[in-house]
Amino acid sequence: MERGTTLLLKATVCLLALPVLAVCLVGLPLFARNASDLYPAYWLYPLIVIAYASAIPYFMALYQSFKLLIFIDRNDAFSDGSVLALRKIKLFAIAIAVLFTASLPFLYFIADQDDAPGLIIIGMVIIFASIIIAAFAAVLQKLLQNAIAIKSENDLTV
Secondary structure (H helix, E strand, C coil): CCHHHHHHHHHHHHHHHHHHHHHHHHHHHHHHHHHCCCCCHHHHHHHHHHHHHHHHHHHHHHHHHHHHHHHHHCCCCCCHHHHHHHHHHHHHHHHHHHHHHHHHHHHHHHHHHHCCCHHHHHHHHHHHHHHHHHHHHHHHHHHHHHHHHHHHHHHHHC
16 A cells, blocks of 8 residues: 555544543533533433543554554565454453443533534444444454455465
8 A cells, every 4th residue: 555545544544533632631520510500410410420531542543553554565464463453442442432321421411401413423323323333343353354364274284
């Protein structure tokens, strides 16, 4: 693969981190300050904790994606390191889905009070996107494991 293509993908991975970082540093504190007068703390603070907690697996998945691109740059894509990176991406995507699923009851109460059902839909979109990413990573992991097995079998044959 050309180095320019992976460089573009690396830049994209870095750019994907910026909006979440901005939300964690600016958006969530502003939301907490403004919403603390409108909603009870037992609805609001679990949402904020879950939002911060879901940022951790998100950034870790981005780091594993960056590592996978480094393996591709070094022509080492068919290695155990790549399989491990895909496995971790799958687990982090599942963790994000679980965290957002845990936030849905709190989101429901806030959406019910504001009469804004779109909040539930946004939460469900994030959950389904995470599940799709986890499934795609699992398929790629399995394909890569099979390719490595075939490659090692061919290396032993010749």
